[in-house]
Amino acid sequence: MSSPASRPVPPAAASQINLHGAVDLSSLKQRPAPAAPPSGPAPGAPGAPGEAPGAHPLRVTVTEANFQQLVELSAQVPVVFALWAGYSPASGALLDVLEQIIESYAGRLVLGTADIEAFPQLAQAFQVQAVPTAVAVVKGQPVPLFQGGAEEQQVRALLDELLKVAAANGVTGQLDAVAAETEAGPAPLPPLHQAAFDAIEAGDYAAAAAAYRQALLEMPADAEAKAGLAQVELMARLQELSGPDADALRQLAADQPDNLDAQLGVADLDIAGGHIEDGLNRIVSFIGRNFGPERETARIRLLELFDVVGTSDDRVAKARQGLARVLF
Incomplete structure (x- = not known):
């Protein structure tokens, strides 16, 4: 300091x-x-x-x-x-x-x-x-x-x-x-946050994400909008993964540990299923093994998942330490 x-x-x-x-x-x-x-x-x-x-x-x-x-x-x-x-x-x-x-x-x-x-x-x-x-x-x-x-x-x-x-x-x-x-009672939500909430209730994750992005354009320090955007983007990705597709993705990730899409997809499944440490550590490990654009893509996704889990969560703190080790 x-x-x-x-x-x-x-x-x-x-x-x-x-x-x-x-x-x-x-x-x-x-x-x-x-x-x-x-x-x-x-x-x-x-x-x-x-x-x-x-x-x-x-x-x-x-x-x-x-x-x-x-x-x-x-x-x-x-x-x-x-x-x-x-x-x-x-x-x-x-x-x-x-x-x-x-x-x-x-x-x-x-x-x-x-x-x-x-x-x-x-x-x-x-x-x-x-x-x-x-x-x-x-x-x-x-x-x-x-x-x-x-x-x-x-x-x-x-x-x-x-x-x-x-x-x-x-x-x-x-x-x-x-x-x-x-x-x-709780205070009313700001208009764009309310629009995002209504869109989520309707299952329109794209509209919810658009509302949160607009909120961040108007106020970049809006932590709730940042976390909300990360959450709805995760929900949108999970919409495409279920049943046999999820099983096939897990098998692909096991067979190809350096397949970026497979590792990020399984990390999403782990986070949604409550296996927080597994999901975060999976991406940290990928970053430690890879370089170039794929490494940066994985790092950005990891930061987004930190927002989903909550930046004050102990598991996020541990993952941050792991990320620092593999980066530096």
């Missing part, structure tokens, strides 16, 4: 941060927020004023309309702002990591994701020099965290220190997002 593109605040320094005047957010706080619809808070808002703490989600898309509510929420729990942009390849990976980590803190932190191309005033207020950048807000005051990509262990160390800073300033709340979802 010593490169200029990735500059975390050392935990020792973070624990001594003074929450007074690091960055001036007053211009944003004073901006009049657009009026919310009569039916409730603006989409993505953490909740209506006076709403019980349990009604807040743990990941919020930051907009001009809900920014002030998030600043106010930082008096209950620290809010981590992840500033990203579609032109930054590292942004999507960082958002995935942050979301998984913050969920593990069980409501003691909230993640606000902000597209600086859609909300440039926020980047200016936080004095962002590059994306992705993570900045926390505690009691309305910003606490710089890091710039660029970051490893999970380092992010957790910084967030642990952030919670100490928050506690020292009387911010010790905990939100109950699970209870909120049970009481209020």
